[in-house]
Amino acid sequence: MTNADSPFEYISSAKLPTRFGQFTIHGFVEVATDQEHVALSYGEWQDDEVVPIRIHSECLTGDALFSTRCDCGFQLEKALQNIVEHGKGVILYLRQEGRGIGLLNKIRAYHLQDNGMDTVEANEHLGFDADLRDYRICRFMLDHLHIHKVQLMTNNPRKIKALTDLGIEVVGRTPIDHGITDDNKGYIRTKTQKLGHEFDPHLLK
Numbered sequence: 001m002t003n004a005d006s007p008f009e010y011i012s013s014a015k016l017p018t019r020f021g022q023f024t025i026h027g028f029v030e031v032a033t034d035q036e037h038v039a040l041s042y043g044e045w046q047d048d049e050v051v052p053i054r055i056h057s058e059c060l061t062g063d064a065l066f067s068t069r070c071d072c073g074f075q076l077e078k079a080l081q082n083i084v085e086h087g088k089g090v091i092l093y094l095r096q097e098g099r100g101i102g103l104l105n106k107i108r109a110y111h112l113q114d115n116g117m118d119t120v121e122a123n124e125h126l127g128f129d130a131d132l133r134d135y136r137i138c139r140f141m142l143d144h145l146h147i148h149k150v151q152l153m154t155n156n157p158r159k160i161k162a163l164t165d166l167g168i169e170v171v172g173r174t175p176i177d178h179g180i181t182d183d184n185k186g187y188i189r190t191k192t193q194k195l196g197h198e199f200d201p202h203l204l205k
Contacts, residue, residue, distance in 0.1 A: 007031055008140040016040065021084040028141055037095050039141050040080075043088030047146050050171045052089040054079040054153040055163075057096040057133055060103055069110070070187060074179020079153050082174070090145060092138055099123070100132030118190040130195060135162040142168060155197045175200070 011027035026039040045051050056079065062072035076091070083089030098106030101123060109122035120130040142148070149169045152160060153176045160170050177200050180188060191197040 006140070008137050010140075010144050018080065020080045023080075026141070026144070028137060028144075030137060035095055037137055037141070038093045039145060040091040040093065041145060042083050042090070043086075045088050045147070047148065049088075050149045050151055051147045052083060052086050052151045052153060052174065053092060053142075053147070054083075054090075054176070055092045055094065055135065055138060055159050057094050057099065060097060061106075068179075068181045068183040070184055071179040071181075075176050078176055078178040082153060082176075090142075090147065092141055094133070094135075094137070096133045099130070100134070101126070101128045113187075118194070119187055120190060120194045131158070135159065136166065138163060139166040139168060155191075155199055157196055157198065 007030060009029050009031055011029060013024055013026045016023045016025040021042060023040045023042050026041065028037045028039070029035065030037070054075075056072075056076050059067075059070060059072035059076075061067040062070045062074075063076055064073075066073060079091060083091070097103045098109065101109065105126055105128070108126055109119065112122035112125055113119060117125060123130050142150070147168075149171050150163065151172050151174055152163065152170050153174045154160070155175060155177065160173060163170050175198065180199075188197070188199060192199050
């Protein structure tokens with residue numbers, strides 16, 4: 001739990017066995033909206049240690065339905081593997097589907113992409129910014145887990161800036177160029193060209 005003045009609240013934790021290893025799942029909520037988020041932690045660390053983490057925004061289609069039109073599910077799986085291999089780490093799993101526009105609007109955006117728009121054009125055509133995600137709860141989650149220095153698994157420099165702006169020390173970035181398919185190369189090229197994501201260009205040929 002937390003104090004009444006905080007916009008976020010810790011709910012509870014429990015063991016979460018997975019095919020990668022045994023994690024602990026921690027539940028959090030945004031008080032004003034009742035939006036739920038979770039963190040998956042593995043291993044132990046001291047307060048001053050650098051801990052590998054990934055901030056992963058929910059993607060039902062990729063994470064749970066195995067879609068290959070994005071790289072989200074592949075990246076989540078790779079991040080879980082990396083953490084277990086490292087012996088410690090955390091996934092901050094934020095319920096911000098479709099870069100913050102929600103599942104049904106994401107399906108509408110997919111329809112527009114099926115008819116020629118790219119992912120940024122589709123979101124903007126629906127009246128949204130290209131990326132509406134909010135990372136403020138990450139500081140609360142990391143504080144709860146006693147993490148102050150991180151090695152961030154990401155291809156998105158905006159996540160580095162978001163954590164830095166929140167007072168989290170980002171010691172380094174681990175690329176996660178994983179899950180590039182013929183179905184999602186165009187999507188990834190758009191993220192690279194319009195949203196500043198960093199991918200090995202040889203993988204996108």
